[in-house]
Amino acid sequence: MLLAMRDDEELGRITLAQVAQRAGVSISTxxxxxxxxxxxxxxxxxxxxxxxxxxxxxxxxxxxxEAPLIEIVFHELESIWxxxxxxxxxxxxxxxxxxxxxxESGTRHSPSPDWMEAMxxxxxxxxxxxxxxxxxxxxxxxxxxxxxxxxxxPAGDPDPDVPSVGSANWNGGLAATRHxxxxxxxxxxxxxxxxxxxxxxxxxxxxxxxxxxxxxxxDPGLILFGDFHVEGGYDRAAEMLSRPERPTAxxxxxxxxALGVLEAARVHGLRVPHDLSVVGYDDVSIxxxxxxxxxxxxxxxxxxAEEAAQMLMRLRAREPVSTRLELATSLVVRKxxxxxxxxxxAPGR
Amino acid sequence: MLLAMRDDEELGRITLAQVAQRAGVSISTxxxxxxxxxxxxxxxxxxxxxxxxxxxxxxxxxxxxEAPLIEIVFHELESIWxxxxxxxxxxxxxxxxxxxxxxESGTRHSPSPDWMEAMxxxxxxxxxxxxxxxxxxxxxxxxxxxxxxxxxxPAGDPDPDVPSVGSANWNGGLAATRHxxxxxxxxxxxxxxxxxxxxxxxxxxxxxxxxxxxxxxxDPGLILFGDFHVEGGYDRAAEMLSRPERPTAxxxxxxxxALGVLEAARVHGLRVPHDLSVVGYDDVSIxxxxxxxxxxxxxxxxxxAEEAAQMLMRLRAREPVSTRLELATSLVVRKxxxxxxxxxxAPGR
Numbered sequence: 001m002l003l004a005m006r007d008d009e010e011l012g013r014i015t016l017a018q019v020a021q022r023a024g025v026s027i028s029t030x031x032x033x034x035x036x037x038x039x040x041x042x043x044x045x046x047x048x049x050x051x052x053x054x055x056x057x058x059x060x061x062x063x064x065x066e067a068p069l070i071e072i073v074f075h076e077l078e079s080i081w082x083x084x085x086x087x088x089x090x091x092x093x094x095x096x097x098x099x100x101x102x103x104e105s106g107t108r109h110s111p112s113p114d115w116m117e118a119m120x121x122x123x124x125x126x127x128x129x130x131x132x133x134x135x136x137x138x139x140x141x142x143x144x145x146x147x148x149x150x151x152x153x154p155a156g157d158p159d160p161d162v163p164s165v166g167s168a169n170w171n172g173g174l175a176a177t178r179h180x181x182x183x184x185x186x187x188x189x190x191x192x193x194x195x196x197x198x199x200x201x202x203x204x205x206x207x208x209x210x211x212x213x214x215x216x217x218x219d220p221g222l223i224l225f226g227d228f229h230v231e232g233g234y235d236r237a238a239e240m241l242s243r244p245e246r247p248t249a250x251x252x253x254x255x256x257x258a259l260g261v262l263e264a265a266r267v268h269g270l271r272v273p274h275d276l277s278v279v280g281y282d283d284v285s286i287x288x289x290x291x292x293x294x295x296x297x298x299x300x301x302x303x304x305a306e307e308a309a310q311m312l313m314r315l316r317a318r319e320p321v322s323t324r325l326e327l328a329t330s331l332v333v334r335k336x337x338x339x340x341x342x343x344x345x346a347p348g349r
Numbered sequence: 350m351l352l353a354m355r356d357d358e359e360l361g362r363i364t365l366a367q368v369a370q371r372a373g374v375s376i377s378t379x380x381x382x383x384x385x386x387x388x389x390x391x392x393x394x395x396x397x398x399x400x401x402x403x404x405x406x407x408x409x410x411x412x413x414x415e416a417p418l419i420e421i422v423f424h425e426l427e428s429i430w431x432x433x434x435x436x437x438x439x440x441x442x443x444x445x446x447x448x449x450x451x452x453e454s455g456t457r458h459s460p461s462p463d464w465m466e467a468m469x470x471x472x473x474x475x476x477x478x479x480x481x482x483x484x485x486x487x488x489x490x491x492x493x494x495x496x497x498x499x500x501x502x503p504a505g506d507p508d509p510d511v512p513s514v515g516s517a518n519w520n521g522g523l524a525a526t527r528h529x530x531x532x533x534x535x536x537x538x539x540x541x542x543x544x545x546x547x548x549x550x551x552x553x554x555x556x557x558x559x560x561x562x563x564x565x566x567x568d569p570g571l572i573l574f575g576d577f578h579v580e581g582g583y584d585r586a587a588e589m590l591s592r593p594e595r596p597t598a599x600x601x602x603x604x605x606x607a608l609g610v611l612e613a614a615r616v617h618g619l620r621v622p623h624d625l626s627v628v629g630y631d632d633v634s635i636x637x638x639x640x641x642x643x644x645x646x647x648x649x650x651x652x653x654a655e656e657a658a659q660m661l662m663r664l665r666a667r668e669p670v671s672t673r674l675e676l677a678t679s680l681v682v683r684k685x686x687x688x689x690x691x692x693x694x695a696p697g698r
Contacts (some may be wrong), residue, residue: 068467069450077439083432090453097463099471101448103419104439114446118417122448167546230638256638263640286635289579289605291612
């Protein structure tokens with residue numbers, strides 16, 4: 001199967017023969033570098049990689065050795081998101097008779113060179129990366145081999161020059177807060193994610209807009225940044241619940257943080273939802289299994305992964321692909337939210 | 350790399366040439382069938398497969414095209430076990446510079462023919478199967494291609510002729526029950542797994558032995574089979590907690606069932622652990638995140654998967670491998686267990 005990639009960056013194109021000539025090596029050596037072969041001396045490899053990168057080389061044909069594999073790479077497999085994303089890619093792979101190769105690699109900012117090398121040898125149909133952004137050399141290495149790649153970015157911080165799939169964080173924050181306001185809550189706390197993640201900011205801005213549009217003042221003491229983990233949710237909720245005027249509801253920013261809020265409520269002798277309403281975010285399976293089951297914002301993780309894998313297939317077929325796809329979030333009402341205990345605002349404890 | 354498999358079943362061996370002759374086809378056709386190629390007419394393929402199976406054919410050399418991949422196959426990726434098992438295989442694969450191919454396929458009893466076909470084309474280093482038992486044709490197809498395979502079997506029902514890894518279910522049931530007895534509980538309920546799974550039986554037998562050794566009578570009304578899911582735990586606990594003489598502690602048989610017990614306790618107005626102690630089983634991450642955090646039996650899932658993947662590597666190297674490896678379980682005490690409310694046995698509600 002010989003399919004060409006989109007050649008929308010024709011400028012500065014160079015042929016394999018030209019790379020070989022400039023590097024002072026044979027064409028077959030350049031080809032070995034492109035295919036991740038190990039039998040090339042490191043200095044030669046580096047020289048060839050630099051030339052490929054400097055001229056934004058892109059392979060126009062695909063190798064016949066290409067394997068029916070889709071790769072998915074995470075920097076953190078521990079994430080409760082991981083399984084849903086894997087299942088989404090798996091669904092699309094099955095439909096194309098392809099296998100899914102799963103790797104945990106690198107940091108939040110880049111997969112490791114080890115993965116890159118092994119992947120180049122595997123020659124997959126395409127790569128789904130669960131990373132917020134990619135270093136330019138990673139992008140160039142993939143482009144040089146004509147391996148399509150798409151980012152799944154639940155953090156909401158898309159790399160502008162890579163096709164990516166995310167979801168509507170601002171709308172999610174708005175919907176969660178509106179739901180609490182409609183129940184009659186006035187003192188609503190928010191524990192959003194880490195300060196340096198755009199999705200945390202977007203959810204917080206959605207919260208602010210809902211409060212402002214309802215004519216409610218936002219108490220700065222009830223806005224805390226968290227870490228998206230259970231411990232962060234517990235600590236921040238314990239802080240809010242110890243205040244003289246505690247909130248009657250907390251929008252927890254993630255399901256894991258919501259579990260921490262449930263535990264803080266239990267330790268403070270507060271019943272959820274009778275004394276305190278709690279809203280999560282993500283709608284992973286633990287949200288359904290919590291006690292009480294969490295009202296939460298559904299982030300369509302499986303669909304996001306399916307879209308990403310389908311984008312790979314469209315890229316291979318030279319079909320047009322949007323650079324950024326944002327799927328809708330939606331509120332799922334379960335048992336952790338109810339009207340506040342005594343109308344507007346709760347007394348201190 | 351040409352490594353031969355253990356040839357401990359020399360009887361009835363047949364060569365490729367003999368298979369070809371008996372099937373009335375060329376050797377290259379037989380070879381195509383072995384390699385999962387699509388360009389063989391179905392009746393021919395079936396004829397060749399039957400001959401290979403009848404003579405327990407085993408390839409003695411491996412293909413040079415073999416890919417540095419380890420496959421892991423689940424019948425149900427939804428399982429909370431899945432991620433831990435994947436991580437274990439991933440760890441070993443990384444150490445051998447191999448990728449991990451992940452597939453959800455088939456039923457509890459067998460992966461699907463689709464997977465088999467695609468896997469044969471991928472030619473992995475080996476296969477880890479998360480299934481209790483395998484149909485003989487699946488075993489024979491893998492053996493014919495000389496692809497090593499190991500079963501991970503948390504259900505405790507190992508296939509006798511396949512290397513498998515499990516964990517000590519009976520000991521887990523014993524430890525969980527002894528812990529409750531040591532706290533002073535006398536009326537201890539158990540919700541074990543499905544009736545037809547050996548691990549459910551083994552955990553129940555461990556419970557019975559602990560009760561008998563402590564001189565405690567077992568109330569048959571406090572022994573219920575569940576489904577290993579949250580809903581089953583909720584239903585069975587609701588049943589136990591509605592009895593005139595309710596238990597002061599429940600051993601829930603799985604962490605998911607324990608979450609159901611927590612919810613049933615909440616709905617019945619019982620505080621955990623003050624009014625009711627709860628012990629889970631598995632020690633997946635949700636056990637730590639529950640409110641209160643669950644006392645549970647740790648099943649070393651990641652290690653089990655690491656052992657299984659290492660067994661593949663030993664099989665490849667013709668090193669001896671035990672047919673059944675059972676790893677130890679251990680009790681993890683957290684916050685869902687405490688002494689019973691008023692000494693021996695609780696009053697009806």
